[in-house]
Amino acid sequence: MKNRVLIAEDLYLLRDGLVHLLQAHGYSVVAAVESGPELLKGLLELRPDVSIVDVRLPPTFTDEGLQAALAARKQLPGLPILVLSQHVEQLYARELLADGSGAIGYLLKDRVFNAEQFIDAVRRVAEGGTAMDPEVIAKLLASNARNEPLAALTPREREVLEAMAEGRSNTAICQRLYLSESAVAKHTASIFAKLGLAPSDDDNRRVLAVLAYLNSR
Amino acid sequence: MLRRYAHIAALLALLVVEVAVIVLSVPMLVLSFTMGLVFLFPWQTMLVRRVAALNRRLVLGWTGVEIAPPYLPPPPPPVPQADGMYRSDRTLYRTPRMPAWNNRWKWLISDPATWRDLIWLVTDPTVKIVLVPVLVLVPVRGLRIYALWSRLLLGATAASRLASQVSHLRRTRNLAADSQAAEMRRIERDLHDGTQARLVAIGMTLGAVEQLVDQDPAAAKALLAKARDASSETLTELRRVIRGIHPPVLAERGLADAVRALAMDSSMRVTVDVDLPNRLEAPVEAAVYFAVSELLSNAARHGDASTATVDISAAGPNLRVTVTDDGLGGADPAKGSGLSGIERRLGAFDGVLALNSPPGGPTTVTMDLPWALPGNGARKPSRLPRWKTFTVIALLATAWCPTFPQGFVAAVFKIIGFDEKSWFLALYLPPAWQWPGIIGMITLGVAMHGLAIWLSSTHDRDRWLEAASPARLWC
Numbered sequence: 001m002k003n004r005v006l007i008a009e010d011l012y013l014l015r016d017g018l019v020h021l022l023q024a025h026g027y028s029v030v031a032a033v034e035s036g037p038e039l040l041k042g043l044l045e046l047r048p049d050v051s052i053v054d055v056r057l058p059p060t061f062t063d064e065g066l067q068a069a070l071a072a073r074k075q076l077p078g079l080p081i082l083v084l085s086q087h088v089e090q091l092y093a094r095e096l097l098a099d100g101s102g103a104i105g106y107l108l109k110d111r112v113f114n115a116e117q118f119i120d121a122v123r124r125v126a127e128g129g130t131a132m133d134p135e136v137i138a139k140l141l142a143s144n145a146r147n148e149p150l151a152a153l154t155p156r157e158r159e160v161l162e163a164m165a166e167g168r169s170n171t172a173i174c175q176r177l178y179l180s181e182s183a184v185a186k187h188t189a190s191i192f193a194k195l196g197l198a199p200s201d202d203d204n205r206r207v208l209a210v211l212a213y214l215n216s217r
Numbered sequence: 218m219l220r221r222y223a224h225i226a227a228l229l230a231l232l233v234v235e236v237a238v239i240v241l242s243v244p245m246l247v248l249s250f251t252m253g254l255v256f257l258f259p260w261q262t263m264l265v266r267r268v269a270a271l272n273r274r275l276v277l278g279w280t281g282v283e284i285a286p287p288y289l290p291p292p293p294p295p296v297p298q299a300d301g302m303y304r305s306d307r308t309l310y311r312t313p314r315m316p317a318w319n320n321r322w323k324w325l326i327s328d329p330a331t332w333r334d335l336i337w338l339v340t341d342p343t344v345k346i347v348l349v350p351v352l353v354l355v356p357v358r359g360l361r362i363y364a365l366w367s368r369l370l371l372g373a374t375a376a377s378r379l380a381s382q383v384s385h386l387r388r389t390r391n392l393a394a395d396s397q398a399a400e401m402r403r404i405e406r407d408l409h410d411g412t413q414a415r416l417v418a419i420g421m422t423l424g425a426v427e428q429l430v431d432q433d434p435a436a437a438k439a440l441l442a443k444a445r446d447a448s449s450e451t452l453t454e455l456r457r458v459i460r461g462i463h464p465p466v467l468a469e470r471g472l473a474d475a476v477r478a479l480a481m482d483s484s485m486r487v488t489v490d491v492d493l494p495n496r497l498e499a500p501v502e503a504a505v506y507f508a509v510s511e512l513l514s515n516a517a518r519h520g521d522a523s524t525a526t527v528d529i530s531a532a533g534p535n536l537r538v539t540v541t542d543d544g545l546g547g548a549d550p551a552k553g554s555g556l557s558g559i560e561r562r563l564g565a566f567d568g569v570l571a572l573n574s575p576p577g578g579p580t581t582v583t584m585d586l587p588w589a590l591p592g593n594g595a596r597k598p599s600r601l602p603r604w605k606t607f608t609v610i611a612l613l614a615t616a617w618c619p620t621f622p623q624g625f626v627a628a629v630f631k632i633i634g635f636d637e638k639s640w641f642l643a644l645y646l647p648p649a650w651q652w653p654g655i656i657g658m659i660t661l662g663v664a665m666h667g668l669a670i671w672l673s674s675t676h677d678r679d680r681w682l683e684a685a686s687p688a689r690l691w692c
Contacts, residue, residue: 091466094481
C-alpha cells in the first residue's frame with residue numbers, strides 16, 4: 001500500500017490535525033515540515049508516496065508551497081502531490097495540471113472537514129489520479145460559458161462532467177448521482193462524443209482529457 | 218507674413234481695451250480701498266483677469282508660448298457647522314453668502330498674481346509702444362519678445378505652482394481617505410452581517426450538541442454535521458470578503474498573474490499582456506487590479522462583449538493600462554457605472570482615466586498613472602551641463618579680482634590719498650575717470666558673482682517643478 005506521506009503546513013494546529021487524521025487512516029507520516037525550502041528537500045530526498053502541501057508557506061508567505069511542488073515535479077515527474085489552499089485559483093490549477101502527468105490534487109482547506117472524502121482524495125492522488133476542488137471545476141466551467149459543445153450538454157451530463165473533472169471514478173460518480181454504472185457509462189460516452197474527445201476506459205486518463213479540454217480555451 | 222501683421226495690428230488694437238480697463242480700474246481700486254466700497258475690488262480683479270486670460274490665449278495662438286495661469290485655486294464653498302451656522306473668522310452667519318464672499322475676498326487679495334496682473338496691465342501699453350519698431354521690422358521675433366514679456370508677469374511662479382499642487386494633493390488625500398473609510402465600513406458590514414452571525418449560529422449549534430450528546434447521540438451527530446457545513450459556508454463567505462480586501466493571488470504573485478487569474482475567471486476570452494520591468498508598489502497594484510476587474514466585469518455584464526484585451530505596460534516613468542473590449546460600447550461615466558469609482562481610486566495616485574466608447578463599440582479605457590514605476594518616483598534633478606559648470610567655476614574663480622583689489626582696495630587707496638598705483642588699473646586712468654572706473658570694476662565683480670549664483674540656482678527648477686506637479690494642474 002502506498003502510505004508514506006509528507007505534510008507541509010505552517011499552522012501547527014492544522015499540521016497536527018492532518019498528522020492524526022492520516023495516521024488514523026493507516027498512513028505513516030514520514031515528514032511534517034513547515035517551510036518551502038524544507039518541503040522541496042523533503043520531496044526530493046524522501047520521495048513520499050503522497051504529499052500534502054499548503055500553498056502559502058514561510059519564509060515569504062506567498063506561493064512558496066506551490067513553487068516547491070512544481071519544482072519537485074519537474075525533477076520527478078508524476079510525484080503525487082495534493083495541494084491545499086485557503087482559496088482556489090484556475091491559474092494555479094492550470095499550472096499544476098500543465099505537465100499532464102496526473103497524480104495531482106488541488107483542494108480547498110475546508111475539504112479536510114469531511115475526513116472520509118479527504119482521505120479518498122489523498123488515496124486517489126497517491127494512486128496517480130486527480131482530485132480537483134469542485135470550486136475550481138465550477139470556475140473552469142463558468143469561464144467556458146460561451147463554449148458551444150459544453151452548452152449542448154444536458155443538465156445530467158453536465159453533472160457527470162463536473163464529477164468526472166473533479167477526478168472521481170465511475171463508481172464514485174454512480175454513488176454521488178444515484179445512477180447505475182451503465183447509465184454513467186452512457187453519459188460519459190455521450191459527453192466525449194459531444195466534446196469531440198477520444199473515449200478512454202482508464203479513469204485517470206479520462207479525467208486529464210476532460211481537464212485539458214476545459215483548460216484549452 | 219500678412220497674418221503676422223494682422224496679429225500685430227490686433228495686439229496694438231488691444232491697447233484701447235487695456236487703457237479702458239486701466240481707466241476703469243483706477244477709480245474702482247481707489248473707491249474700494251479709501252471709501253470702503255470693498256465690493257468693487259473682486260469685480261475689478263476679475264476684469265483684469267479676463268484681459269490677462271485673453272492675452273495668454275492670443276499669445277499661445279500666435280507664438281506657441283504657453284503661459285500657465287498663476288492664480289491660487291479658488292476657496293472651497295463654506296461648510297456649515299454642526300448647528301447649521303456658517304463660521305467666518307469669529308462671526309457666525311445663517312447663510313453661506315457672507316463667509317463665501319469673505320473667502321473670495323481673502324483669496325483675491327492674498328494672491329500675489331492679482332498684483333502682478335495689475336503691474337502687467339499698467340506697464341503693458343508702454344511696452345507695446347516701445348516694441349512697435351521691433352514688431353514692424355521683425356514681426357516673428359517681435360511677437361516672441363512680447364510673448365516672453367507677457368510670461369514674465371502673467372506666467373505661473375514656483376510659489377503658485379506649489380500652492381496649486383498642495384491644494385490638489387489635499388483634495389486627492391481627502392478623496393483617498395473617504396474611499397478608504399467607505400471600504401472599511403463595507404468590510405465591517407460584511408463581517409458583521411455574514412461571518413460573525415454564522416459563527417454565532419455555529420456556537421449555538423455546538424451548545425445544543427453538548428446538551429443532546431448523552432440523551433440522543435443520533436440527533437447530536439446530525440447537529441454536528443450541520444455545524445460542520447455551517448463552518449464551511451462561513452469560510453466561503455470569508456473568502457469572498459478577503460477577495461474584496463486584497464485578492465490572495467495579488468499578494469502571492471503580483472499584478473501580472475493576478476490579472477491573468479482574473480482573465481481566466483472571466484466568461485470572455487481575455488488576452489493579457491503585461492510588460493513591466495519590476496513589481497509595482499502594493500497600493501498601486503491593488504488599485505490597478507480592482508480597476509481592471511471592474512472594467513472586465515462591466516464589459517461582460519453591460520457591454521455583452523465576448524473578447525477583451527488587457528495591456529499593462531510602462532510608458533516612460535508612467536504606468537499605462539489599456540482595457541479594450543468588443544462589446545456594445547456607449548459606456549458613460551456619468552451614468553453611475555463603476556467608472557467614477559475607478560477614477561476616484563486612481564486619483565489617489567494622480568492617475569487619470571480616458572474612455573473611448575462609441576455606440577456600437579469597441580470600448581477602450583486607458584488609465585495613466587504618472588511616476589508609478591518603482592525607482593522612478595523621485596527623479597534626481599539632472600546635473601548642470603558641462604558648459605554651465607565651467608562658466609560658474611570660471612566666474613567664481615575670477616569675480617574676486619574686479620570686486621576686491623581692482624574695486625574696493627583701489628577705492629580705499631583713492632580715499633586715503635595713497636600714492637601707490639600698484640596693479641590697480643583704475644588708478645592709471647586720468648583722474649576724472651578714476652571713480653567711474655572703480656565703480657565699474659565693483660559692478661562687474663558683483664554682476665559676475667550674481668550670474669554664477671543665478672546660473673546654478675535656477676537650473677532645472679522649472680523642469681523639476683513640472684515633474685513634481687500633477688498632470689492636471691488646474692482641474
